[in-house]
Each structure stands twice: as structure tokens, then as C-alpha cells.
Amino acid sequence: MYRTTSGEEIFIIDGHVHFWDASPANQRNIHGKQFIDCFFAYHNALSPKEQHWPKAKFEKYDAATMVRDLFIDGPVDVAIIQPTYLKDFYTNGFNTTGQNAVIAKQHPERFILNGAFDPRDGELALDYIHYLKETFNIQGVKLYTAEWKGASKGWKLNDADAYRCFELCDKLGIRNIHIHKGPTITPLNKDAFDVSDVDYAATDFQNLNFIVEHVGLPRLDDFCWIAVQESNVYGGLAVAMPFIHARPRYFAEVLGELLFWLGPDKLLFASDYAIWTPRWLVEKFLAFELPDDIKKERGVELTLETKKKILGLNAAKLYGLNIEAKKKALAKAPLKAAAD
Amino acid sequence: MSDRSPHRQEARRAEVYARLATVTDPELDEPLTELGFVEDVTLGSDRTVAIGFRLPTYWCAANFAFLMADDMRRAVSTLPWVKSVRPELRDHMYADEVNRGVTQGLDFGAAFGDLASDEPLDALRAKFWRKSFERRQEVVLAALLAQSIEPARIVTLTIGGLESMQLSSPDWARAKARYVARRHELSDGGAYQAAAFVDADGRPLATNELAARMTALRGVRLNMEFNSALCRGLLAARYQEGPPAGEPTLADFMPGGALAPR
Known part of the structure; x- marks a missing residue:
């Protein structure tokens, strides 16, 4: 919970966090090392200096650190924990649903645990979705369409196999489909940022919500165009958020476009923890104002009401979270400052 | 002056840098030399030029890396005294494929085979x-x-x-x-x-x-x-550096300049 200087309470949902293990002991090969090195460079490149972590901590942090950064020192009330398997790079995976479940189970009121699947697994993907629902009662998934697998050079949300998975998600009540549209490793020269497949899937699965992570950057215009057409397409602000510090004018321009095209009800705050920590992002965002020229040109405002929607109310709606009930539940399960 | 005289060598290195300054990163639209991508230029005894370069991450798109390496090769090859150019990408997942492909004059598809998809x-x-x-x-x-x-x-x-x-x-x-x-x-x-x-x-x-x-x-x-x-x-x-301070300019290679042999 964040309290403004005037005493107003702002409920915060962090839409994208990870509990990863990229320690040298878990690195399967050079790619595992280089992958976390790249994340570490993102962390250093866009965080304020005083927020920089030592490398060893960044490679592997414990549950107590994460709980403190999000909920004790940080203002987050509830965090959506997203998996990234990467079993080719890490012996036990980078952060699988099973790994994430360890911390989520310790703090069931605090975490929403999401799963993942690959439609190219065919029947096995359907089995796995059943398993995730039965074991973890997931309400959402995080998908990577650009990943290579054997002879396949990625997949599309409107592939027949993917549609079978979405039909099952719909049936089981897994309504929130987060899609990573952003930098990828392989394929080497495919346009992995292409967001056009979202258009088909969103039209055909009106019961599902499609949250495009990184708001489609660097395909912001394509993403905005699709999100305007489809009422069930949302933008996740992971990776866009830290620009608020490193490049505030750029952040303002992007936010101006998003507010102009999508409006205030379709955007979700996210830190992408542990690449960035939520406290400074939330503080800077609440203090942030759009420059006059952008407000005037785009006819948009970044009011406190809009900020509250982006910081929590929009995600609460997608995940069916009753904020008043959640506040009471959280009050009954206080976190110890020294969780370790 | 002979080919191997220090002044001739430095003048030629300056010519190479001047040519490299015309090559831009496709995504950033800035000269590779200003971005700090070019690490070093080595002149071989047989009028060959090796260009060591690096990119922001190990994962930077291989086709962009290939494009830059090929653009560097083309740009430096226009110098009349240059016999061959060998771009040398470092610290990259596909460094070997890029270096071999560009040096042998292969196109991207041939250099990467099944790893590449269809955009030429x-x-x-x-x-x-x-x-x-x-x-x-x-x-x-x-x-x-x-x-x-x-x-x-x-x-x-x-x-x-x-x-x-x-x-x-x-x-x-x-x-x-x-x-x-x-x-x-x-x-x-x-x-x-x-x-x-x-x-x-x-x-x-x-x-x-x-x-x-x-x-x-x-x-x-x-x-x-x-x-x-x-x-x-x-x-x-x-690479734990501040913003690149800029590559040597022509003046640095002039006799008496900062980089002139002592």
C-alpha cells in the first residue's frame, strides 16, 4: 500500500515479477551466463545508481529479499509472478511455475501465480494446462511466441494448436494471457516483435484478456492500432517503466501515445522484478507529470485517478480481485520486517 | 615512404577509421565508431585490415551484426590500398558464423543455413x-x-x-x-x-x-x-564504461598528434 502525502491509500499490483535462479551452479552453459549478464546490463543501464545490485545478488536472491523489496520496503500489495522456463540454459530452469510456487505458497495472499505452455507440444500442452490448473489453480499464463523449438521457428497465437490451448484456457477459467513481444534470442532474423497475431486471437477469444508485455515496444504504433480495435487487449508496462528515470521525456511520449490510443483503463504497471525494484518506479510514477506540450497535442491527462488505475485497479479487474476484501486479508497476514 | 613506415601505417589507420565512420548501426542510425562498437583496427603486412568490434549484448540480432560487419567490409574495401578486410565480431553468440560468413563473402542465408529465416x-x-x-x-x-x-x-x-x-x-x-x-x-x-x-x-x-x-x-x-x-x-x-568518449579523429593520427608514434 502506498500512502500519498495527503494520506490517500493507493493499492498497488505489480503485474510482472520473477523469482529466478541464474546462479553459476544452475547455469547449464555459456548461454545461461550470458542471459543473466544481459538482464544485469538492463538493470544497470536503466536503474538509478543507488539502486544497483551486486552481481551475485542479482544472479540469485532469496525469498526474504524478494518479499522485502516488493511488500515491506516496496509498496506492492499483490504481485503477479510470471514464469520463464529456459531449461536449455539452466539446469533447474530460470524461473519455472514450480520454482515460483515455492515463494507464492509462503505468501498466498501476496502472489498471483501464473503458468506457461507451448502449443507446439500438442496433446502434452493440453495435459500441462490441466496440470497447472489442478496443481496451482492458475488464472493466467505467460507465453513466448518467438521461441524456437526443433524445426519450428516460433509460433503464432492464431495457429490451430494455440487455439486448442486457448479453448481449454477459456473452459478452465484461465483468462489472462500475457504475451512477451520483445527482444528474443532465436530466431536470428525473424521479426519477433510482430504483434499482428494478437488481433486474430483477441477477436476469436472474447472471454480471454491478452496483455501484451512491453506494450509492443518497439512496435508501439502497431500495438496501439490493435489495442484500439480489440476491447480485450491490454498493455503491460514492464521495461517501459524504468525509462521514467533514464529517459523521462521519452517515457512521457510513450505514455502520451498509450493514453491517447488505449485510454487509462487498459494499462498495467509492472516492475519486471528483479530487473528493477518497484519502490522507486512507483514513487517516480506518482510524482510524474506529462509535459504540457504532450498533454496539449494528444489531449490526454495523467491524473491521480489514471495513475491508480494503472498501478492496480486495472489488474485487479482482470484477475477478479476485490480490493476491499484483499485489504482486510492482508491486514490479517502481516509480513514480518525480518522475514528471514 | 615504405608501406611499413610508422607514418604510413598511422595514415592508413586513419583512413580506415574515416571509412568506418560512414557505417551506421541499422537500428540506432549512428556511426559505429561513435557508438563505441569498433574496438581496434589492425593492419596486416599483406595490406589486409582486421576490424575488431563488439555489440551491446551477446544476443544482439545476428542479422544486424552480419549487416554491420558486411557494411564495414564494403566501406573499407573501397580504399585503393586494401586487399582484404576481416571484420572480427567478439563476445557474441554467433561471432564465428558472422566472421566466417562475411570474410568469405557469403550471404546471410548461406552463412546461417537453417538458423536463418527468409528475409534477405x-x-x-x-x-x-x-x-x-x-x-x-x-x-x-x-x-x-x-x-x-x-x-x-x-x-x-x-x-x-x-x-x-x-x-x-x-x-x-x-x-x-x-x-x-x-x-x-x-x-x-x-x-x-x-x-x-x-x-x-x-x-x-x-x-x-x-x-x-x-x-x-x-x-x-x-x-x-x-x-x-x-x-x-x-x-x-x-563494458562498464561511461558513454564512449569518441574514437580517434583524423587529427590524432597526424604527425605530432596524440596517437602519433613517439
């Missing part, structure tokens, strides 16, 4: 040329509008007219020179009487299209800047 390198090159043209145009249009120049006058400016125009800040002047360079490429040079502001297919803009054009160009820039800001930050973080 020339199509990619054309796509990035267009983005660069549009991004540079937006900066100049914005500068002219900020100087309160009327849209009706902007659309009637010729290339020559734009070139002789005084802009009030050095940044704008640099942006103008960068745009004009691209504009000349579009008309194969020489056409000073042609309209300064055209779309990437060469069609002149009308007064009433200017506002919509600016909106479209802003979209191009916002996308490119996302990559640009990330890449610069990643490079600095990876």
Missing part, C-alpha cells in the same frame, strides 16, 4: 534505410516548425534551399546535415532543385499532409529510440 539481407538493409530517412526527417521538420517556419514554405523548400538555411542550434544543424545526406541518397545526388521533403518513395509532401506526416514519423522515432536507449545503456553496462 538487402530487404533488411532497405527497411533500415527507410527508417533512418524518416527519423532524420522528423528531427528537421520539428526544428523548422519550432523556428516558426510556415508549413506552406516548408513543403516548397528545395534541397539546396534547405542546405543553405541557418538553424539556431548546433544540434539542429547536425540533424539537418544528416537528413540532407539521406535525401541526396534518395535522388542519387545532384538534384539540388528537388523538393527537400518527400516521403521515402520520393513523393513530395503537401502542406495539408504535414501534420499527419509528423504523427507518423513520431511513431517511427518512438520505436527506434526504445532500441537506441536500451542498446547504448547495455553497451555501457556490459
Whole structure:
């Protein structure tokens, strides 16, 4: 919970966090090392200096650190924990649903645990979705369409196999489909940022919500165009958020476009923890104002009401979270400052 | 002076750097030398040139890396004394494939086989040329509008007219020179009487299209800047340096300059 200087309470949902293990002991090969090195460079490149972590901590942090950064020192009330398997790079995976479940189970009121699947697994993907629902009662998934697998050079949300998975998600009540549209490793020269497949899937699965992570950057215009057409397409602000510090004018321009095209009800705050920590992002965002020229040109405002929607109310709606009930539940399960 | 005399060597290294300064990163549209991508240039005894370069991450798109390596090879090969050029990408997942492919003059598909999908390198090159043209145009249009120049006058400016125009800040002047360079490429040079502001297919803009054009160009820039800001930050973080201090300039290679042999 964040309290403004005037005493107003702002409920915060962090839409994208990870509990990863990229320690040298878990690195399967050079790619595992280089992958976390790249994340570490993102962390250093866009965080304020005083927020920089030592490398060893960044490679592997414990549950107590994460709980403190999000909920004790940080203002987050509830965090959506997203998996990234990467079993080719890490012996036990980078952060699988099973790994994430360890911390989520310790703090069931605090975490929403999401799963993942690959439609190219065919029947096995359907089995796995059943398993995730039965074991973890997931309400959402995080998908990577650009990943290579054997002879396949990625997949599309409107592939027949993917549609079978979405039909099952719909049936089981897994309504929130987060899609990573952003930098990828392989394929080497495919346009992995292409967001056009979202258009088909969103039209055909009106019961599902499609949250495009990184708001489609660097395909912001394509993403905005699709999100305007489809009422069930949302933008996740992971990776866009830290620009608020490193490049505030750029952040303002992007936010101006998003507010102009999508409006205030379709955007979700996210830190992408542990690449960035939520406290400074939330503080800077609440203090942030759009420059006059952008407000005037785009006819948009970044009011406190809009900020509250982006910081929590929009995600609460997608995940069916009753904020008043959640506040009471959280009050009954206080976190110890020294969780370790 | 013999080929191996120190002064000759340094003069040639300067020529190589000058050629490399004409090669831009496709996504960032900045010279590789200014981005700090070029680490070193080594002249071989047999008039070969090796260019060591690095990128912001181990994962940077292999086709972009290949494109840059190939552009460097082409640019340096135009020097009359150069027999062969060997770009040497370092610390990259596909360094071996890129280095071998470019040195052997393979095209991207042949160098990568099954790892590559179907977009030919020339199509990619054309796509990035267009983005660069549009991004540079937006900066100049914005500068002219900020100087309160009327849209009706902007659309009637010729290339020559734009070139002789005084802009009030050095940044704008640099942006103008960068745009004009691209504009000349579009008309194969020489056409000073042609309209300064055209779309990437060469069609002149009308007064009433200017506002919509600016909106479209802003979209191009916002996308490119996302990559640009990330890449610069990643490079600095990876190699723990501040922003690149700039590569040696010609003056550094002149006898008595900072880098001249002692």
C-alpha cells in the first residue's frame, strides 16, 4: 500500500515479477551466463545508481529479499509472478511455475501465480494446462511466441494448436494471457516483435484478456492500432517503466501515445522484478507529470485517478480481485520486517 | 615512404577509421565508431585490415551484426590500398558464423543455413534505410516548425534551399546535415532543385499532409529510440564504461598528434 502525502491509500499490483535462479551452479552453459549478464546490463543501464545490485545478488536472491523489496520496503500489495522456463540454459530452469510456487505458497495472499505452455507440444500442452490448473489453480499464463523449438521457428497465437490451448484456457477459467513481444534470442532474423497475431486471437477469444508485455515496444504504433480495435487487449508496462528515470521525456511520449490510443483503463504497471525494484518506479510514477506540450497535442491527462488505475485497479479487474476484501486479508497476514 | 613506415601505417589507420565512420548501426542510425562498437583496427603486412568490434549484448540480432560487419567490409574495401578486410565480431553468440560468413563473402542465408529465416539481407538493409530517412526527417521538420517556419514554405523548400538555411542550434544543424545526406541518397545526388521533403518513395509532401506526416514519423522515432536507449545503456553496462568518449579523429593520427608514434 502506498500512502500519498495527503494520506490517500493507493493499492498497488505489480503485474510482472520473477523469482529466478541464474546462479553459476544452475547455469547449464555459456548461454545461461550470458542471459543473466544481459538482464544485469538492463538493470544497470536503466536503474538509478543507488539502486544497483551486486552481481551475485542479482544472479540469485532469496525469498526474504524478494518479499522485502516488493511488500515491506516496496509498496506492492499483490504481485503477479510470471514464469520463464529456459531449461536449455539452466539446469533447474530460470524461473519455472514450480520454482515460483515455492515463494507464492509462503505468501498466498501476496502472489498471483501464473503458468506457461507451448502449443507446439500438442496433446502434452493440453495435459500441462490441466496440470497447472489442478496443481496451482492458475488464472493466467505467460507465453513466448518467438521461441524456437526443433524445426519450428516460433509460433503464432492464431495457429490451430494455440487455439486448442486457448479453448481449454477459456473452459478452465484461465483468462489472462500475457504475451512477451520483445527482444528474443532465436530466431536470428525473424521479426519477433510482430504483434499482428494478437488481433486474430483477441477477436476469436472474447472471454480471454491478452496483455501484451512491453506494450509492443518497439512496435508501439502497431500495438496501439490493435489495442484500439480489440476491447480485450491490454498493455503491460514492464521495461517501459524504468525509462521514467533514464529517459523521462521519452517515457512521457510513450505514455502520451498509450493514453491517447488505449485510454487509462487498459494499462498495467509492472516492475519486471528483479530487473528493477518497484519502490522507486512507483514513487517516480506518482510524482510524474506529462509535459504540457504532450498533454496539449494528444489531449490526454495523467491524473491521480489514471495513475491508480494503472498501478492496480486495472489488474485487479482482470484477475477478479476485490480490493476491499484483499485489504482486510492482508491486514490479517502481516509480513514480518525480518522475514528471514 | 615504405608501406611499413610508422607514418604510413598511422595514415592508413586513419583512413580506415574515416571509412568506418560512414557505417551506421541499422537500428540506432549512428556511426559505429561513435557508438563505441569498433574496438581496434589492425593492419596486416599483406595490406589486409582486421576490424575488431563488439555489440551491446551477446544476443544482439545476428542479422544486424552480419549487416554491420558486411557494411564495414564494403566501406573499407573501397580504399585503393586494401586487399582484404576481416571484420572480427567478439563476445557474441554467433561471432564465428558472422566472421566466417562475411570474410568469405557469403550471404546471410548461406552463412546461417537453417538458423536463418527468409528475409534477405538487402530487404533488411532497405527497411533500415527507410527508417533512418524518416527519423532524420522528423528531427528537421520539428526544428523548422519550432523556428516558426510556415508549413506552406516548408513543403516548397528545395534541397539546396534547405542546405543553405541557418538553424539556431548546433544540434539542429547536425540533424539537418544528416537528413540532407539521406535525401541526396534518395535522388542519387545532384538534384539540388528537388523538393527537400518527400516521403521515402520520393513523393513530395503537401502542406495539408504535414501534420499527419509528423504523427507518423513520431511513431517511427518512438520505436527506434526504445532500441537506441536500451542498446547504448547495455553497451555501457556490459563494458562498464561511461558513454564512449569518441574514437580517434583524423587529427590524432597526424604527425605530432596524440596517437602519433613517439
